Amino acid sequence: MPLDSPLTDIERPDIERPRLLSGMQPSADSLHLGNYIGALLSWKALQETHDAFFFLADLHAITVPQDPAELRANTRRTMAQYIAAGIDPAKSTLFVQSHVPAHAELAWVLNTLTGFGEAARMTQFKDKAAKQGQEAASVGLFTYPILQAGDILLYQAVDVPVGEDQRQHIELTRDLATRFNSRFGDTFTVPKPYILKDTAKIFDLQNPGAKMSKSAESPTGLIWLLDEPKVTEKKIMRAVTDADGEVRFDREAKPGLANLLTLFAILGNRSIESVVEEFAGGGYGTLKKALAAIVVETVEPIRTRTLELLEDPAELDRILAANAEKANAVAEQTLATVYDRVGFLPPLRRHR
Numbered sequence: 001m002p003l004d005s006p007l008t009d010i011e012r013p014d015i016e017r018p019r020l021l022s023g024m025q026p027s028a029d030s031l032h033l034g035n036y037i038g039a040l041l042s043w044k045a046l047q048e049t050h051d052a053f054f055f056l057a058d059l060h061a062i063t064v065p066q067d068p069a070e071l072r073a074n075t076r077r078t079m080a081q082y083i084a085a086g087i088d089p090a091k092s093t094l095f096v097q098s099h100v101p102a103h104a105e106l107a108w109v110l111n112t113l114t115g116f117g118e119a120a121r122m123t124q125f126k127d128k129a130a131k132q133g134q135e136a137a138s139v140g141l142f143t144y145p146i147l148q149a150g151d152i153l154l155y156q157a158v159d160v161p162v163g164e165d166q167r168q169h170i171e172l173t174r175d176l177a178t179r180f181n182s183r184f185g186d187t188f189t190v191p192k193p194y195i196l197k198d199t200a201k202i203f204d205l206q207n208p209g210a211k212m213s214k215s216a217e218s219p220t221g222l223i224w225l226l227d228e229p230k231v232t233e234k235k236i237m238r239a240v241t242d243a244d245g246e247v248r249f250d251r252e253a254k255p256g257l258a259n260l261l262t263l264f265a266i267l268g269n270r271s272i273e274s275v276v277e278e279f280a281g282g283g284y285g286t287l288k289k290a291l292a293a294i295v296v297e298t299v300e301p302i303r304t305r306t307l308e309l310l311e312d313p314a315e316l317d318r319i320l321a322a323n324a325e326k327a328n329a330v331a332e333q334t335l336a337t338v339y340d341r342v343g344f345l346p347p348l349r350r351h352r
């Protein structure tokens with residue numbers, strides 16, 4: 001560590017409220033029920049116990065082609081859905097990634113510490129590149145996990161709640177943090193993977209072998225948070241089940257029904273056993289009807305609140321600006337330390 005370093009005061013997370021960070025890409029105009037259950041519900045609970053930072057990963061979104069006007073609109077809409085779903089900008093720091101220039105700046109430094117082979121092992125890149133055709137995939141898509149590592153390390157986050165598919169990116173983040181710390185002196189908190197339980201995984205209503213995902217082939221298997229109640233009801237009533245008609249939980253043999261029971265239990269805040277007990281002996285139709293009512297009860301207030309928030313984009317932008325200021329204050333401090341540690345000459349003044 002440089003002994004003459006003027007920047008040794010690294011902000012460390014408050015142990016009482018560990019620092020937490022997570023984000024999603026604003027790559028659709030509505031979030032779906034899988035995003036709500038797999039991410040937003042747990043984020044909402046975690047903001048009570050953690051010093052939480054949640055952001056919209058717009059820098060990540062452009063790693064695949066985006067229409068500029070749509071990206072801008074989707075970013076506001078997704079942010080409105082975070083707030084409508086209960087992420088409170090007074091409790092959590094809620095911001096847009098591109099409003100904090102340090103993300104791109106730290107990513108550059110981390111790029112120089114990442115081995116080419118190391119990056120090439122990331123399976124999400126392989127999957128996404130295969131979808132587009134290897135030749136069409138951008139270098140940005142290749143370095144996506146390094147940008148993600150920077151997101152996490154800038155805030156000295158301890159906990160990073162993500163789905164199982166992101167585990168490899170968190171491992172890379174840990175490796176890069178450890179590498180930087182041993183080469184340049186203790187700078188980054190090494191984050192812990194905080195993998196959300198697989199029980200929170202929601203499957204496609206038409207294709208229950210696949211997770212509910214915005215890149216699904218058909219929209220009928222997805223419940224969008226911004227769907228009208230009638231549409232939601234219809235999608236649930238038409239959900240694929242099986243022919244034996246017996247209400248019991250069996251993920252392997254009865255994946256469609258298992259998904260409906262999981263949704264019922266999570267949104268109704270009860271155990272799967274109690275749902276099975278209540279509906280055993282009845283047909284799937286009765287279960288679906290009751291489930292549709294619970295889903296609408298959950299989703300409708302989110303839809304209404306989102307539309308309300310979107311009526312006042314200036315207020316939304318004001319919230320984002322205030323939160324970006326909080327995020328920038330933390331991120332700038334880490335970045336300044338990193339720049340110093342790698343040996344950059346201090347600028348007389350930062351140009352923003």
Ligand code: ATP
Pocket residue numbers: 024025034035036037038039161162163164200201202203211212213214215216
């Ligand atoms: P894509 O189709 O581009 O992969 P997606 O709809 O699967 O998108 P992501 O943007 O990858 O969603 O994920 C955002 C967040 O939502 C992540 O935290 C992820 O774990 C969670 N999530 C996404 N789909 C589901 C699902 N079906 N069940 C539970 N959680 C989910």
Ligand code: LTN
Pocket residue numbers: 021022023024025057060147148151152160161162166
């Ligand atoms: N890759 C993540 C989104 C994401 C993220 C992050 C999550 C970008 N940067 C930092 C946690 C921490 C995804 O696709 N779900």
